[in-house]
Amino acid sequence: MPNSAPRPTAHHDAVRQLIRAGGEIVDSGLALASAGNLSVRLDDDRFVVSASGTWLNRFDEDSFTVMTLAGDVVGGAPRPSSEWKLHQRAYLARPDVGSVVHVHPAHAILLDAMRVPVRLITLDHAFYVASVGRTPYYPNGSDELADTAAEQLRTHNCLIMGNHGSTTVGDDLDMALRRALNLENAAEMTYRALVAGRDDLDFPWESEPHLHHA
Template structure:
């Protein structure tokens, strides 16, 4: 997905990703949220509070500044309760144009049980590369937003303990690709643990995967 240069284009892609997230079981109903930076970099569009991600319409989005001011969208739409999670990350990562926040079951479970998610395939190594982690903080809190943003300085995927993950990208497609690869890696790790394997060494490093 090329990052669109218009608000309608961004919203169209976010609607598509939201429907796919629910269809694949990455979120339930209104769990999770999506955002994309508008051209110019001073504003972003984010899903509204309580919106079901597989039923999104253009009227389910709010436009906000990086200072937290709502500047667009229907008057009845309140930004997602997680808007700070998006805002703080955009502030520290000027290269990020999209954020996908979802609740992937295996990633949350493996992390909650104290295991490291293993990047077992070339795609995991290339797209996830590395992931950060926060402790548990209430959703919508400053603590969650700030700790996630701090991890985002070094990582494109951030696990939020007992909650979910955020994945970042230069466009909506890449952010979602990274989120999916993190969950696939967690699923593979979960299956390895069921088989009794506790290997922690990755079979290939991100640099090896990218450069051969």
């Protein structure tokens, strides 16, 4: 994975982006109500993350907490999302990442519970998702969940967490969200193929990895 750090993001720009993305996430069906959390890195030491219990499609300027990578609250809402460690550990593991999106996409979670791998069916899936990491079930907000997710994110930009949700990262919020959308779209298409009785599909990028970056 790249090691270059993203450019700093002003707090008001990050909040504006997060408010917009929260509505888009609920509208697209990636999450319901407060079932998910997202963040943007502000600089080398700080990130802004959605606060505890906030509905993603009801975000306002008071819906976010500013934290340091050491885990200290330094501004905004006093109680960050219970999943703040997931975001913190992802930023520590990936200095190149500028945003983390954690949502609860139905098809991706269902396929993982069935132990069926998500197939990358379209070229967009292959390019934006590229590969999918996985962690077993761990309790919400736990160190085990955050640490295993961060380890997977060292080599994947998209991750499914068992019986829980997905986490995607990007150099900015738009890329992290684009990856979440493509991961769930790939999962839905995989599920539809299974319902149609087809699990024998072949795609050129599965044997030619360089096509992921065409």
